[in-house]
Amino acid sequence: MRVNFGVVVFPGSNCDQDCFYVIKDVLNQPVKYIWHEERELENFDCIVLPGGFSYGDYLRTGAIARFSPIMNSILEFANKGKLIIGICNGFQILLEAGLLPGAMLRNRDLHFICKYVYVKVENINTPYTLLCKKRIVKMPIAHNEGNYYIDEAGLGELEKNAQIVMRYCSKKGEISDDFNPNGAISNIAGIVNKKGNVFGLMPHPERCCELELGSNDGLFIFRSIIEWFKQKQ
């Protein structure tokens, strides 16, 4: 199965090369960089919005990137039901663009947090998690604004539609404030849109796809995407 991945590059993206590397060299899939001024997404199956500091995080994280020329095409791409995954800053951009509900606040204790955390995969019926065997996975986070916020009604909607895909947890899978690194409401680490084709997450799966890096728990996300296309065929 060949899935054509596209990794969008904004000025200030800095995880684009890691995503590219994992897709090309670890998963042997075709992948191309897409400069943020481009508009053509016709030949892609799955778009990755990588982490980084697009536009220096000026104003708010993701606020300026959301108006890049590529974003109109991304909106259309999403509306067609195609797959878009936003990692860290990519997640923040998806929120600002309104492709996912909610917003990001500064981390509760105002620190930039860069460490491995455990997350529980709460929904394995998405194109991004269908191959998830271990429900508790170890992935690195690296962010200053990962304190996910949504109002009560919005949170209710997310829960009702099983849109919460990942929650921060302990090594054993307990979900509580003690294992919440950034203050995110309901320990939310990743969500999908209602249709399930747009996924945003704060942990970096592209940084944990080889055991040499301390964990290869991120692989299942990319492999799930490929498997999803295989099953669809």
Place this chain on the structure above:
Amino acid sequence: MRLKAEIYISLKNTVADPQGQVIKSALNSLGYPDLEEVRMGKFITLTFNAKDIKEGEIKINEMCYKLLANPIIEDYKFIVKEL
């Protein structure tokens, strides 16, 4: 008409403001123990042209809604004056 807008953006009251909390504890330790609450926001000034103040206010409101503030977590208010 040349206009100047002063825009104030703050987190909604229902949203926790970690920066405000830290500033508050810093002020507390500087010897101001009676502070009730500190909330931090942004202040943006803009100079621009519009037919009149009313048109200017409509433009600024649009800018705030589309880009300058995130209505999910932030409130904004502004003053538009003639330069």
